Amino acid sequence: MGPRSGIGGRCDWRVTGAMGNELGPVQWHDAHNGDAIVRWQLRVRGRVQGVGFRPFVYRCATGLSLAGWIRNDASGVVMEVQGPLRSLGRLVNALYDEAPPLARVEQIEMQEQEVAVDARGFAIRPSEGGHINTAIPLDAATCDECLTELFDPGNRRYLYPFINCAQCGPRYSIMTGMPYDRDNTVMTRFSLCAACRAEYEEPTDRRFHAEPVACAACGPRLALRDADGREEAAEDVVAAAWSLIRDGAIVAVKGIGGFHLMCDARNAATVAALRRRKGRMDKPFALLALNAASFAGIARVSDSEQALLQGVDRPIVLLRKTADCDGHLADVAHGLDRIGVMLAYAPIHYLLFYQAAGCPSATQWLREPHETLFVCTSANPGSEPLVSGNEEAMRRLAGVADAFVIHDRAIMARCDDGVVRADVRDTAWIRRGRGQAPSPIRLARSGPSVLAVGGMLKNTICMTRHDEAFVSPHVGDLHNRLAYQAFEDSIASLTALLGVHPQCVAHDLHPDYQSTHYAERLAAQRAIPCIAVQHHHAHIAAVMAERGLSAPALGIALDGVGYGSDGTIWGGELLCVQGAHFTRLGRLAPLPLPGGDRAAREPWRMAASALHLLGRGDEITRRFPEPAAAVVTRMLERRINAPLSSSAGRLFDAAAGLLGVCAHASYEGQAAMMLEGLAAGFGAPGPLHDGYVLLADGGISFLPVLDFLRTCKDEAAGAAIFHATLAAGIAAWVACAVDRTGIRRVVLSGGCLANGILRESLYAAFDAQGVSAYGPVHVPPNDGGLSLGQAWVALHAVQEEA
Numbered sequence: 001m002g003p004r005s006g007i008g009g010r011c012d013w014r015v016t017g018a019m020g021n022e023l024g025p026v027q028w029h030d031a032h033n034g035d036a037i038v039r040w041q042l043r044v045r046g047r048v049q050g051v052g053f054r055p056f057v058y059r060c061a062t063g064l065s066l067a068g069w070i071r072n073d074a075s076g077v078v079m080e081v082q083g084p085l086r087s088l089g090r091l092v093n094a095l096y097d098e099a100p101p102l103a104r105v106e107q108i109e110m111q112e113q114e115v116a117v118d119a120r121g122f123a124i125r126p127s128e129g130g131h132i133n134t135a136i137p138l139d140a141a142t143c144d145e146c147l148t149e150l151f152d153p154g155n156r157r158y159l160y161p162f163i164n165c166a167q168c169g170p171r172y173s174i175m176t177g178m179p180y181d182r183d184n185t186v187m188t189r190f191s192l193c194a195a196c197r198a199e200y201e202e203p204t205d206r207r208f209h210a211e212p213v214a215c216a217a218c219g220p221r222l223a224l225r226d227a228d229g230r231e232e233a234a235e236d237v238v239a240a241a242w243s244l245i246r247d248g249a250i251v252a253v254k255g256i257g258g259f260h261l262m263c264d265a266r267n268a269a270t271v272a273a274l275r276r277r278k279g280r281m282d283k284p285f286a287l288l289a290l291n292a293a294s295f296a297g298i299a300r301v302s303d304s305e306q307a308l309l310q311g312v313d314r315p316i317v318l319l320r321k322t323a324d325c326d327g328h329l330a331d332v333a334h335g336l337d338r339i340g341v342m343l344a345y346a347p348i349h350y351l352l353f354y355q356a357a358g359c360p361s362a363t364q365w366l367r368e369p370h371e372t373l374f375v376c377t378s379a380n381p382g383s384e385p386l387v388s389g390n391e392e393a394m395r396r397l398a399g400v401a402d403a404f405v406i407h408d409r410a411i412m413a414r415c416d417d418g419v420v421r422a423d424v425r426d427t428a429w430i431r432r433g434r435g436q437a438p439s440p441i442r443l444a445r446s447g448p449s450v451l452a453v454g455g456m457l458k459n460t461i462c463m464t465r466h467d468e469a470f471v472s473p474h475v476g477d478l479h480n481r482l483a484y485q486a487f488e489d490s491i492a493s494l495t496a497l498l499g500v501h502p503q504c505v506a507h508d509l510h511p512d513y514q515s516t517h518y519a520e521r522l523a524a525q526r527a528i529p530c531i532a533v534q535h536h537h538a539h540i541a542a543v544m545a546e547r548g549l550s551a552p553a554l555g556i557a558l559d560g561v562g563y564g565s566d567g568t569i570w571g572g573e574l575l576c577v578q579g580a581h582f583t584r585l586g587r588l589a590p591l592p593l594p595g596g597d598r599a600a601r602e603p604w605r606m607a608a609s610a611l612h613l614l615g616r617g618d619e620i621t622r623r624f625p626e627p628a629a630a631v632v633t634r635m636l637e638r639r640i641n642a643p644l645s646s647s648a649g650r651l652f653d654a655a656a657g658l659l660g661v662c663a664h665a666s667y668e669g670q671a672a673m674m675l676e677g678l679a680a681g682f683g684a685p686g687p688l689h690d691g692y693v694l695l696a697d698g699g700i701s702f703l704p705v706l707d708f709l710r711t712c713k714d715e716a717a718g719a720a721i722f723h724a725t726l727a728a729g730i731a732a733w734v735a736c737a738v739d740r741t742g743i744r745r746v747v748l749s750g751g752c753l754a755n756g757i758l759r760e761s762l763y764a765a766f767d768a769q770g771v772s773a774y775g776p777v778h779v780p781p782n783d784g785g786l787s788l789g790q791a792w793v794a795l796h797a798v799q800e801e802a
Contacts, residue, residue: 034084034085034086034089035084035085035086036084036085037082037083037084037085037115038082038083038084038085038088038112038115039068039080039081039082039112039113039114039115039116039119040080040081040082040088040110040111040112040113041078041079041080041110041111041112041113042078042079042080042081042092042095042108042109042110043075043076043077043078043108043109043110043111044076044077044078044079044095044105044107044108045075045076045105045106045107045108045109045134045135046076046103046104046105046106046107046134046135047102047103047104047106047134047135047136047137047138047439048076048077048099048103048104048105048134048135049072049076049077049134049135049137049178049179049180050102050137050166050171050180050211051100051101051102051103051137051166051167052100052102052103052165052166052167052206052208052210053077053099053100053103054070054071054072054077054124054203054208054209055124055166055203055204055205055206055208055209056098056099056100056103057070057077057079057091057095058070058122058124058203058204059203059204060091060094060095060098061081061091061122062122064083064087064090064091065083065087066081066082066083066087066088066091066122067081067082067083067116067119067120067121067122068080068081068082068119068122068123069122069123069124069125070122070123070124070125071124071125071126071127071128072127072128072179072180072181073127073128073129073179074128074129074134074178074179074499075134076134076135080113081122082115082116082119092108092110095108096108100166100167101167101312102137102138102140102167102312104135106135106442124203124208124209127179127181128179129179134178134179135439135440136171136172136175136178136180136438136439136470136497136498137171137172137175137180138171138172138313138434138435138436138437138439139169139170139171139172139173139256139257139313139415139434139435140167140168140169140171140312140313140435141168141311141312141313141314141343141344141345141346141435142163142164142168142169142344142345142346142347142350143165143167143168145165145167145206146163146164146165146168146169146347147350147363147366148363149163150163150347150350150351151354151362151363151366156195156215156216157215157216159238159351159354160215160216160219160347161222161238161347161348161351161407162212162214162219162220162347162407162409163347164210164212164213164347165206165207165210165213166206166207166208166209166210167206168312169210169212170212170256170409171211171212172413172415172438173256173257173411173412173413173414173415173434174186174187174211174212174409174410174411174412175412175413175497176188176412177496177497178497178498178499180211181209181211182200182209182211185211185212185412186409186410186411186412187211187212187213187214187409190214190218190219190220190409191218192213192214192218193215193217193218195215195217196213196214196215196217196218196219199213200213212409219409220407220408220409221407221408222237222238222348222405222406222407223237223405223406223407223408224237224240224241224403224404224405224406225394225403225404225406226402226403226404227398227401227402227403229394229398229404232403237405238348238351238352238354238355238405239355241253241352241403241405242352242355242356243355244402244403245262245263245264245352245374246264246356248263248264248267248269248270249263249270249402249403250262250263250270250273250274250277250400250401250402251263251401251402251403251404251405252379252387252393252397252400252401252403252404252405253348253352253404253405254390254393254404254405254406254407254411255346255348255349256345256346256411256415256434257386257388257411257413257414257415257416257417257433257434257473258378258379258386258387258388258411258414258415258416259378259379259386259387259388259393259397260288260376260377260378260379261274261278261375261376261377261378261379261397261400261401262288262352262374262375262376263374263375264372264373264374264375265285265287265329265332265373265374265375266328266329266371266373268330268331271285271329271330271331271332271375272331274375274377274400275331277399277400278377278381278382278400279381279382280377280666280667281666282334282335282666282667282670283666283667283670284332284333284334284336284339284340285332285333285340285375285376285377286316286340286341286342286375286376286377286417286419287329287332287339287340287341287342287373287374287375287376288341288342288343288344288349288373288374288375288376289341289342289343289344289370289373289374290343290344290350290353290366290370290372291343291344291366291367291368291369291370292306292309292310292343293367293368293369294369294370294371294372294373295319295341295373296369297322297324297325297328298321298322298324298325298328298329298339298341298373299319299320299321299322299325299338299339299341300319300320300321300322301319302422304422304427305317305319305422308420308422308427309341309342309343310343311435312435313418313434313435313436314342314343314344314345314417314434314435315342315417315418315419315420315433315435315436316340316341316342316417316418316419316420317340317341317342317420317421317422318338318339318340318419318420318421318430319338319339319340319341320337320338320680321333321336321337321338321339325339329373332375335674335677336673336674336677337676337677337678337680337681338421338677340419342376342417348405350366352374353370353372356370356372357370357372378416378417379393379397379400379401380396380476381396381397381400382480383476383477383479383480383483384396384476384480384482384483385414385475385476385482385483385485385486386414386415386416386476386486388411388414389410389411390404390406390408393406396482412493413473413490413493414473414486414490415433415434415435415437415473416431416433416434416473416474417431417433417434418431418432418433418434418435418436418437419431419433421754421756423756423759423760424760425759425760425763425764426759426763426775426777427777428753428754428756428759428775428776428780428781429776429778429779429780429784430754430780430782430784431458431474431780431784432460432471432473432474432778432779432780432784433473433474434473436473436778437460437471437472437473437474438470438471438472438473438494439470439778440465440468440469440470441468441469441470441471441545441546441778441779441788442467442468443464443467443468443469443545443548443792443795444467444545444548444549444550445467445550445795445796445799446466446467447464447466447467447795447798447799448503448504448795448798449463449464449465449500449501449502449503449504450462450463450464450502450503450504450505450506450791450794450795450798451463451491451495451502451504451505451506451519451522451791452464452505452506452507452533452786452787452788452789452790452791452794453487453491453505453506453507453508453515453516453518453519453787453790454475454508454515454783454784454786454787454790455508455510455513455515455535455562455783455786455787456477456478456479456508456510456513456514456515456783457477457478457668457783458474458476458477458780458782458783458784459474459475459476459477459478459483459487459515459783459784459787460472460473460474460475460784460785460786460787461475461487461490461491461494461787462787462788462790462791463494463495463498463500463502463791464791464795465498465500469545469546469788469791469792470494470498471779471785471787471788472490472494472787473490474784475487475490478513478514478515484514487514487515487518488518501526502522502526502528503528503529503798504528504529504530504531504794504798505519505522505523505528505529505530505531505794506519506530506531506532506533506790506791506793506794507519507520507530507531507532507533507790508532508533508535508538508562508563508786508790509532509533509534509535509562509563509564509565510535510562510563511563516532529794529797529798529801531790531793531794531797531798533789533790533793533794534562534563534564534565534570534582535559535562535563535564535570535786536555536557536559536562536564536570536571536573536575536750537555537575537577537582537789537793538786538789538790538793539555539557539559539562539749539750539781539785539786539789540553540555540557540575540577540582540747540749540789541577541788541789541790541792541793542749542776542779542785542786542788542789542792543747543748543749543774543775543776543785543789544577544747544774544789544792545788545789545791545792546776546777546778546779546788547747547774547777549745549747549774550579551578551745552576552577552578552741552743552745553576553577553578553743553745553746553747553774554574554575554576554577554585554734554737554738554741554743554745554746554747555573555574555575555576555577555582555746555747555748555749556573556574556575556730556734556746556747556748556749556750556762557570557571557572557573557575557749557750558571558572558573558648558649558730558748558749558750558751558752558753558758559571559647559648559649559750559751559752559782559783560600560647560648560649560650560668560669560751561600561645561647561649561650565584568590568643568644568645568646569593569643569644569645569646569647570587570645570646570647571588571645571646571647571648571649571650571750572587572588572646572647572648572651573586573587573588573646574586574587574698574733574734574737576737576741576743577747579793579796579797579800580793580794580796580797580800585698585737585740585741586695586697586698586699586700586733586737587646587698587699588646588647588648588651588699588700588701588702589646589695589699589700589701589702589703590644590645590646591606591609591610591613591644591645591647591650591651591654592609592612592613592635592636592639592642592643592644592645593605593606593609593642593643593644593645593647593650594608594609594632594635594636594641594642595628595632595635595641595642596641596642596643599650599653600649600650600653600665600668601664601665602626602663602664602665603653603654603656603657603662603663603664603665603671604624604626604657604663604664605628605632605657606650606651606653606654606657607623607624607653607654607656607657607658608620608623608624608629608632608633608636608657609636609642609650609654610654610657610658610703610706610710611623611658611710612633612636612637613703614703614706614707614710616710617633617636617637620632620633620636621633624657624663626663646699648750648752649669649672649751649752651702651726652671652672652675652752653665653671653672654706655675655705655706655709655718655719655722656671656672656674656675657671658706658709658710658712658718659675659709659712659715659718659719660715661674661675661678661715661719662674662675669751669754672752672755675719675722675723676719676723676755676756676757676758678715678716678719678720679716679719679720679722679723679757680757681716682716682717682719682720683720684720684724685717685720685721685724686724687721687724687725687727687728687729688704688705688708688721688724688725690704691704691705691708691721691725691728691729692704692705692725692726692728692729692732694732694733694736698737700729700730700732700733702725702726702729705721705722705725705726708721709721709722723755723757723758723761724761726758727757727758727761727762727765728761728765730762730765731762731765731766731769734746734766734769734771735769735771738769738771744770744771744772745771745772745773745774746766746771746772746773746774747773747774747775748762748773748774748775748781749775749776749781749785750781750782751781751782751783752781753775753776753781754780754781754782759775763775
């Protein structure tokens, strides 16, 4: 029996004899015949806690008439099984091939044991502690069996908003420690009633050791509060909440990983009110739908997008809008070609749709299209972290929510909804969240535990343990006290759950980031190495880490801004990367940023910068009726407060400003997203002839295409030509680097690679050149992936110095 492919990825199979000596698969297989009675200890690592793995093994073992026992421990699951060799082989096959859907078997270690005399029966034993070395179980959407019970009037959990089983419900968001047992979750305060305890203790029941198991008699309860935080008397909290939403209210609803602000997506006045109250004037909102049939007239769904929508993690999927979308949903995702949609995943979501549908009988209605669509946006004012506590919600959402649906099951780990888009060639995660993080990423090397603290925007943290990297859920932008506190809380929570103490800390090269200051303090306190990693090096290293690339690779990093190793502002880089080292082969020709960071919020300034470089600075005040236009002109002329940057993000801003698409951006990436939307609607033109120039210093200039956009009258055509020219220029740039270095691998990352048109065009160009191209798979191309890249670079650096 040789190595087999495990559930959800690679899996190792290790075999040792009774004396601890390692045996090859042929040796131990040939040492017995199929009927010989043997006893094995099997240690299974991976995501095997909180997923119904022990009752699954129990059923398999008893079905094969095997004797022994199984239990959770800090490393995963350990069992001893005794019986005919042939039956034990079938059990091992089942561990790989028939494990529960939420399980991920990554490694099985087998050690032969002495056969026990008179061994009878198979038992599930109490868990044991120890040094933690197992995966963290993840939150999962309500399963079909629980939905059937939820809407069965004869079931004791009829309409109970916290229904769950071993295959669904909260996991990571309610954990206080490992191993994953009820005593290590917030459910420890809810004593099980006799009926729930009987299910919890019965190995053949699907709620056997489902740690959040509860019912209306013994479990969490909902409550309704008004805008001032006073509790409202409501016989049916969900019915009362739906009545408020139907009448135009904005309701804060506590879910699995935090609060959502919810309202009727078809009520334009309410959506506008939500924008005003939340200070989110343009950034798109996400929709919550009952099923895919419910938004058939709103968005188009491919097979791959359907699979993402219906996954157990239920992310927000960015779908292509139909022509009628904006007519149906005023101001939900205005000016963009895509709209974010997710399907119901928590019992309270289904109960709200149940009320909206008029409380139908049976469950057929769950598969039928429904008119009701909710705006369902994270409950966090401005750039603050997601609200997760009841009293916190009353305080931070005062003046935003008209009412609050709360409950008394605490949330230990904030988990925002994940965001993903699927294109022809690949899938790009924009944000890892509930149900994906902190799922481990297997690394191609093992080493000391590294804590990587990410960047300033879209922050995540990453902790390594042996050959695994655990990237946290999205933390946010570390601009305020609450966000920084959430950052520290994430570090404390993840390190505690993993049971590791960092032996090295990695951070962004920028000296003034809050995350950098944290890393430096921690390193000094613990006397551990502190490694600064250049921003774009980390972007490329993140992809190399998850793709298992160890040989040198070319890297194209296209993002907003990052602190360069020369102290200047980088953002459009061609690198050669190997492990802890990189060489900058070239850059986008730099553009001045008039006003510094303000230029990122006002794309017209970048358009003015392009005009200045084109020798047309005298046009700035005529083209842009902005109060600061004259000042910006002088900044550019005198090179005052106009630092140079090779930023690809600012290149997009310049194009949007020249076309008149976006003069002022109210959220990061707005101009680029609007450009992409226009280009998607226009089609795929060829690149502009001579639209770029390869420079003698190894860089590339796109001033020629910006000059073309200056006089282009068709916004959509200009946007499409800009995308085509940018992709063609980058492909030519990389082709020159391939010729110079002989390296035929290119890694793509950075926030601009969330742009599907650019990403798909580059993949096609590199295929034509015979160059192998790699992009991110499980982590975002934006700054949400920085922490993984920092950790990967630090692992190499520490091992090189050892």
